[in-house]
Structure formats: structure tokens, C-alpha cells
Amino acid sequence: MKKAQATGKIVREMMVAAKMGGADPEGNARLAAAVEKARKESVSRDVIERAIKKGAGIGNEKLVMEHVIFEGYAPHKVPVILEVYTDNVNRTAPEIRFVFRKGQLGNAGSNKFLFDQVGIVEAHHPEPKADLEAAAIEAGANEVEPLAREQNDDVPEGAAGARFLTDRSAVHAVSKWLSQNGWKVITSELGYVPKHYPELNEQQQAEAGEFLQELEDHDDVHRVWAALK
Numbered sequence: 034m035k036k037a038q039a040t041g042k043i044v045r046e047m048m049v050a051a052k053m054g055g056a057d058p059e060g061n062a063r064l065a066a067a068v069e070k071a072r073k074e075s076v077s078r079d080v081i082e083r084a085i086k087k088g089a090g091i092g093n094e095k096l097v098m099e100h101v102i103f104e105g106y107a108p109h110k111v112p113v114i115l116e117v118y119t120d121n122v123n124r125t126a127p128e129i130r131f132v133f134r135k136g137q138l139g140n141a142g143s144n145k146f147l148f149d150q151v152g153i154v155e156a157h158h159p160e161p162k163a164d165l166e167a168a169a170i171e172a173g174a175n176e177v178e179p180l181a182r183e184q185n186d187d188v189p190e191g192a193a194g195a196r197f198l199t200d201r202s203a204v205h206a207v208s209k210w211l212s213q214n215g216w217k218v219i220t221s222e223l224g225y226v227p228k229h230y231p232e233l234n235e236q237q238q239a240e241a242g243e244f245l246q247e248l249e250d251h252d253d254v255h256r257v258w259a260a261l262k
Contacts, residue, residue, distance in 0.1 A: 038252065043071045044084045045118055045255065048096050051088030054205075062154075062208030062221035069219065070187070101125070104144045105133050107241040107259060109233055112144040114225045115248060116256040125253045132247055148225035148258065152204035154197040155180055155187075155220035156211045163193040163215075172210040174199045187219040198226065227260035 046067040054061035058068050064085070071081050087094040099122055103115040119125040154174070169177035180194035188194035195216075199207045201223055208221040233241065241261055249257050 038250070040071075040074055040076055041252065042255065043067060043074055043076060044080060045098075047071060047081065047084040048088035049098070049100075049118055049255070051085045052090070052096050052098075056085050056089035056091060060205075062205045062212075062218060065212075066208075066218050066221045069217075073187070102145075103129050106144065107244045107261070109231060109237045109241050111231055111233070111241045111245075111259055111261050112147045112227065113245065113248070113257060113259040114145065114148060115254055116258075117253050118255050119253040128251065129248070129254075132244075132251065135247075145225075147229070147260065148227055150201060151175075151224065151226050152199035152201050152207065153220060153222055153224045153226070154199060154204060154207050154211065154218060155185055155194070156197070156208075156216040156218045157188045157192040157194045158216050159192055160215075161191055161193050163195075165193065165195045168195065168211065168214070168216065169197055171214070172197065172207045173203055174207050185219065222256075224256065225258035227258075230260045230262055233261075 047064060050061060050064035050067050054063055058065035068081060086092045088096050090096065098118045098120050101117045101119060101122060103117060105113055107113050115129065117125055117129065157180070165177045165179065174197035176198040178196050180188055180196045182188045182190065182194065185194065197207055197211070204221055204223065208218045212218055238261065241259075245257055245259050245261065248254055
């Protein structure tokens with residue numbers, strides 16, 4: 034079940050990436066990262082091609098999906114933003130609200146002001162001591178932080194992982210520079226980075242994490258952005 038669900042989300046990511054940036058992975062860093070992920074999950078070439086065509090509107094099938102943002106709070110006042118892609122908002126919206134209500138201490142509510150909207154590029158370099166700061170400056174990123182394998186299991190053992198934050202308009206340019214300079218890009222997208230993280234004890238972290246996992250598990254939820262370390 035988990036694998037089928039993960040594959041479904043990867044296929045949707047390819048469709049959305051193609052819809053937003055075109056069918057050519059060469060000129061669409063987000064699509065290139067999604068295709069790479071799909072190959073790693075052994076998604077067949079046929080499924081990959083169909084997803085790209087459908088997203089880009091090539092051929093008979095067109096992608097009919099709405100991009101909806103939900104804002105709210107996980108237990109213990111942890112701000113959370115959900116990105117949802119759905120072909121039926123009337124079905125999805127009540128389901129998401131139900132998860133928030135069921136989370137007891139979780140609730141819906143405006144909170145976008147608690148996040149910075151940025152470009153996010155995650156990548157790894159085979160040289161474990163690669164200079165992250167230098168790469169960020171050269172690539173044109175605003176900030177960089179190390180990315181451990183525990184944070185993203187696409188980072189291979191022994192490689193240098195990094196998360197580059199960029200202006201929203203610079204995601205593709207940063208991804209392209211990294212790809213051309215020995216880095217393997219594994220995520221390239223627009224996202225939300227929390228400005229502050231609430232102070233939580235272990236028990237509270239676990240409760241908030243459990244709630245976020247339930248949101249993550251919903252078929253239509255594409256990304257969960259939360260102020261939880």
C-alpha cells in the first residue's frame with residue numbers, strides 16, 4: 034500500500050511539473066528531479082512518458098487538477114501548510130478538514146505569514162567535503178544548509194547533501210548550475226520555510242508528527258510544510 038501510494042504521488046508530481054514547466058526535463062528542473070525519483074522507484078518508462086504527456090497537455094489526455102492550499106495548525110500550535118492537487122475539491126476539502134478536526138489540538142486557520150515562500154533545491158555531491166557555501170554563491174542561491182540522509186533518503190551514503198534556498202524565480206537557474214557542476218539534484222520546487230519553530234518536548238513532537246503523517250498519507254496531499262524540526 035505504502036509503495037503504491039508513493040508511486041502515485043511521484044506520478045502526480047511528474048504531471049504537475051510538466052504542466053507548470055513543460056515536457057522537457059532538460060529545461061524543467063522540477064520535472065527532471067521527479068523523473069529521477071520515478072526511475073529510482075522502478076516506475077516504468079511508459080508510465081513516466083504518459084504522466085509527462087498528460088501534464089503537458091500533449092495528446093488526447095489533459096490534466097484536470099486544481100492546486101489548492103490549506104493552512105492550519107498541527108497539535109501544540111505547529112503551523113502547517115498543505116499543498117493539494119485534486120480533480121475534485123468538493124470531495125477533498127471536507128476530508129482534509131475532517132483530519133484537522135480529528136487531530137483535536139490541530140485546527141484550520143490562516144498562517145501563511147509565518148512562512149517564507151522560497152525556491153528549494155536539494156542536491157548531493159559525491160565529494161563528502163564539497164564546499165556548500167561556495168556552491169551556493171556560484172549557483173546564485175541565497176542560503177544553504179547541510180542535508181543529511183535522515184532528512185532525505187535520496188542522499189547516498191558518504192555523499193555531501195545540501196539544501197539550497199533561492200528566490201522563487203531562481204529555482205531553475207540554481208538547479209541547472211548544480212547539475213552542470215557535479216551535483217545531483219533530487220528536489221527542485223517552490224515551497225514554504227517556517228520563520229520560527231515552536232519549542233516542543235519529545236511527547237509534543239511525537240503528537241504533532243503523528244498528525245502530520247496522517248495528512249501526508251492522504252492521497253491528494255502533495256506536500257506538507259510544517260514548523261517542526
